[in-house]
Amino acid sequence: GIQVEQSPPDLILQEGANSTLRCNFSDSVNNLQWFHQNPWGQLINLFYIPSGTKQNGRLSATTVATERYSLLYISSSQTTDSGVYFCAAISFGNEKLTFGTGTRLTIIP
């Protein structure tokens, strides 16, 4: 099945800084999602982005499907952005939604 890798595993930033999280995947995908897991464990949908670029406020994401990676950008970080960010993907011909190991983001006031 598809392999999904995320980097970096941990990221500590000052409030107001910008960050870039990366997701690499091993096969062509027809589904790529970014989630934020809040302190209570719920997975919050950020982007559904199998290709192209999307923006939502301070967050944006880009998926370059031909090169098999996706990037999540967070600008002007706030303490509420802290938590674990996951990407998950479904490859063509396989319906399993496979998660990466996550990036733990800590924003320091």
Next chain:
Amino acid sequence: EAGVAQSPRYKIIEKRQSVAFWCNPISGHATLYWYQQILGQGPKLLIQFQNNGVVDDSQLPKDRFSAERLKGVDSTLKIQPAKLEDSAVYLCASSLLSEAFFGQGTRLTVV
């Protein structure tokens, strides 16, 4: 639109006891997933349903775990008997064609 509903939110049981979790997906969503998330790890797929048929259960420990989705809507996941290593958050998700949405999860502690 209502989201994915799960219950209970928390459960503490002793090892060798049984436990069941319930999930109600978003209305009209044909695909339903159950994931296990152990502390510090990413979610791992246990079983995936398409309507009331199983698409993938390759990582479901079938000697102790079972799941069903009656009438292609609600689903239950059961563990019997539970082991200490089953302590985790159990997440249910549903999707219609592509984007998956998750419930709040059930945190299971086996003591």
